[in-house]
Amino acid sequence: MTYKTNETYITPISAIPRILSPVKAKKSPEMLYCQPVINPHVQKGMEKTSIELQTAIRAARAAGAVTLEKFGELSLPEIQGKNFKDFVTEVDTTCEAVISSIIAESFPEDSMLCEEGTAVKGSSGRTWIVDPLDGTLNFIHSFPVFAISIALKESNNELLAGVVYQPVLQELFTAERGKGAYLNGKKITISSRSDKESFLIATGLPFTEYHYLEAYIGMLKEVIHDSAGIRRAGSAAIDLAYTACGRFDGFWEYKLFPWDFAAGVLLVREAGGTVTNFEGEHDVFQRQSIIAGNSVTHPLLLEKAKKYFSA
Numbered sequence: 001m002t003y004k005t006n007e008t009y010i011t012p013i014s015a016i017p018r019i020l021s022p023v024k025a026k027k028s029p030e031m032l033y034c035q036p037v038i039n040p041h042v043q044k045g046m047e048k049t050s051i052e053l054q055t056a057i058r059a060a061r062a063a064g065a066v067t068l069e070k071f072g073e074l075s076l077p078e079i080q081g082k083n084f085k086d087f088v089t090e091v092d093t094t095c096e097a098v099i100s101s102i103i104a105e106s107f108p109e110d111s112m113l114c115e116e117g118t119a120v121k122g123s124s125g126r127t128w129i130v131d132p133l134d135g136t137l138n139f140i141h142s143f144p145v146f147a148i149s150i151a152l153k154e155s156n157n158e159l160l161a162g163v164v165y166q167p168v169l170q171e172l173f174t175a176e177r178g179k180g181a182y183l184n185g186k187k188i189t190i191s192s193r194s195d196k197e198s199f200l201i202a203t204g205l206p207f208t209e210y211h212y213l214e215a216y217i218g219m220l221k222e223v224i225h226d227s228a229g230i231r232r233a234g235s236a237a238i239d240l241a242y243t244a245c246g247r248f249d250g251f252w253e254y255k256l257f258p259w260d261f262a263a264g265v266l267l268v269r270e271a272g273g274t275v276t277n278f279e280g281e282h283d284v285f286q287r288q289s290i291i292a293g294n295s296v297t298h299p300l301l302l303e304k305a306k307k308y309f310s311a
Contacts, residue, residue: 051106053176056128056150056163059102063095063132063148064167071139071168089140092116095132099150103128110152115259125155131259135235144168149237151262157285162263164241173241173267181244181270188245190273194296199227201297202239204253212254215308219252222304236290240264243292244271250293252301254278254309261290274298278305 049057070091093116100118103110111127112120118130128150133139135146151162164173173188175181181188193199201223206213224230231248233239236256242248244267265275265284276282278289280302289309291301 049174049179050161050176052152053161053163053174055103055106056152056161057165057172057174059099060148060150060163060165060172062098062102064165066095066098067091067133067139067146067148068167071142071144089133089136091139092133092136095148096130099130099132099148103130103150113258115257126152126160127155128152129258129262131237134237134260135233138234143234145233145235145238147235147237147241149259149263151266153262153285157283159262159266159269162266164237164263164267166238166241171241173244173263175244175263175266175270177266177270179270181267183241183245188271190244190268190271190294191246191249191297192294193249194294196226196300197228199249199297200229200231200247201227201301202231202233202242202248202251204234204236204239204256205232206255209255212309216254219304219308223252223301226300236260237264240275240290240292241267243273244268250291250297250301252278252289252291252305254289254305256288256290258285265290265292268292276302278302278309280306 096114096116096118100112100114103112104120107128109122109124111122111124112118112130113127114130114132116132131149133146134149139146148165148167149163152160154160158177160177162175165171171183173181173183203220206216220230236253237260239248239251239253240261241264243251244264261284268275273292273294275284275290275292276298277284277287278291279287281287284290289305291298291305293301
């Protein structure tokens with residue numbers, strides 16, 4: 001059974017093939033998909049959040065249940081090569097099916113853009129941007145750093161809501177435009193550090209395209225000199241969420257896709273930070289590059305990015 005959203009057919013939750021074990025989970029997969037556990041801190045403020053954010057939270061937690069059930073138990077047949085050094089698992093596709101079904105049931109007029117291919121063209125002008133499993137390579141290697149990322153943007157590319165959920169740590173990062181950013185229901189703000197010798201900066205590294213590797217290494221060398229340390233977690237969504245709550249003082253990465261950064265960008269902005277592309281432009285959807293940080297780290301990273309990546 002399917003139902004139609006414009007010209008795209010979405011499979012409802014009840015028809016999604018199950019990869020969860022009801023015995024191991026001690027609940028049926030249907031219960032895990034449809035009734036994810038709500039953190040008590042989040043539940044207190046749920047009445048103040050929009051139905052859009054509540055839906056994103058429900059979808060992220062449902063997908064998180066899928067990842068936890070399979071984490072550390074993937075077999076080789078469940079892993080496929082998508083592109084050069086880029087992989088997709090059955091968990092990615094199942095999570096995407098779960099998320100897209102939940103969103104489409106609540107907002108059938110909205111568009112949808114998902115990493116693993118789900119694309120819905122709606123009539124509302126709004127678009128849900130979904131990474132069902134950011135950090136797939138980490139997940140494949142049982143490295144417990146991965147997240148579900150869900151964002152909603154308007155036709156003018158302004159972000160309305162965002163969720164980044166790290167299921168292993170049960171950390172739920174949420175934000176709505178003009179309402180601040182939160183971690184498990186508690187308000188978060190970006191780092192206030194201003195001393196370069198104390199900065200902890202996050203980044204990604206080129207792993208499929210090497211024509212800009214030298215530029216990246218050049219910028220990396222300078223950031224090493226102007227910080228206390230660099231971290232590469234393998235998930236841009238987590239890097240941005242950690243920047244939003246002050247664990248990282250800044251973040252930069254070149255060649256990202258909207259599903260990698262959309263939710264995280266709103267988190268950082270609502271936490272008081274600045275996010276632009278490598279040209280310093282506010283609309284990050286026009287170019288595949290991100291710089292995020294506070295009033296000191298953002299201009300520091302932007303200056304270096306312009307130096308090494310200027311057209």
